[in-house]
Structure formats: C-alpha cells, structure tokens
Amino acid sequence: MPNALSGCLLLLLLGSAPTLASEPLSLNCEVEGAGAEQLCAAVRAELSRRGGLSDADPALVLVAQSPRPDMLRARIDLVRNGQRQQGEPGETVAMDRDGLAPGQLEDFARALVRRTGLFP
Numbered sequence: 001m002p003n004a005l006s007g008c009l010l011l012l013l014l015g016s017a018p019t020l021a022s023e024p025l026s027l028n029c030e031v032e033g034a035g036a037e038q039l040c041a042a043v044r045a046e047l048s049r050r051g052g053l054s055d056a057d058p059a060l061v062l063v064a065q066s067p068r069p070d071m072l073r074a075r076i077d078l079v080r081n082g083q084r085q086q087g088e089p090g091e092t093v094a095m096d097r098d099g100l101a102p103g104q105l106e107d108f109a110r111a112l113v114r115r116t117g118l119f120p
Contacts, residue, residue: 027043042106045109046106062075063075069098075090076115092104
C-alpha cells in the first residue's frame with residue numbers, strides 16, 4: 001500500500017500531524033491552467049467539508065498544472081514555521097472525453113487531501 005506508507009512517512013517527517021481540531025489551516029493555490037483553477041475550488045470545498053479553513057499557520061499549498069484539458073497533475077504542500085514540505089504528487093487523466101468530469105475532479109481533490117495525512 002504505497003499511499004499508507006507515504007502517509008506514515010509524512011507523519012514521521014512532520015513529527016506529529018496537525019488536525020483541524022487542533023490547528024487551523026489555510027489554503028493557497030499555485031495553479032496553471034483552467035482545470036487547475038477548478039481543482040483549487042474543489043480542494044477548498046473538500047477542506048471546508050472536513051472542518052474549515054482560516055488564515056493561520058500551518059498553510060497548505062496546492063501546486064497544480066493542467067497541461068491539457070483532460071489532465072491534471074497536483075500535490076498539496078505543507079508550510080509550517082516557514083518550512084515547506086512537498087506533498088505526494090498525483091495525476092488524473094480522462095480516458096474517454098476531452099475534459100475531466102466534475103465527479104473526477106472532486107474525487108481527485110478528495111484523494112489529494114487524504115494524502116496529506118492531516119485528517120483522521
């Protein structure tokens with residue numbers, strides 16, 4: 001299970017992972033392309049669904065590129081005390097259409113948030 005292993009590795013690197021119950025989080029988006037902008041909105045919605053956002057430290061940074069309408073590459077970095085740690089990258093591609101389906105975008109956002117290891 002690479003995802004479980006990488007989540008454990010992230011927890012080890014961070015020492016202890018924050019949760020929204022103990023530490024508020026903010027989200028910044030560094031995006032390229034229309035699909036990446038839509039992903040930012042989907043990640044923001046997923047984080048809000050899981051407990052809300054604020055302008056506090058630590059911050060999450062969504063780094064996303066949409067090189068084609070049917071493809072997204074992204075990761076969520078954690079910035080705490082001025083130190084930035086890169087998150088696990090992911091990619092989603094539409095196989096049978098010209099663009100990503102709304103459900104596919106939301107599923108990808110959920111997967112990226114889960115990969116941070118910050119939420120129970």
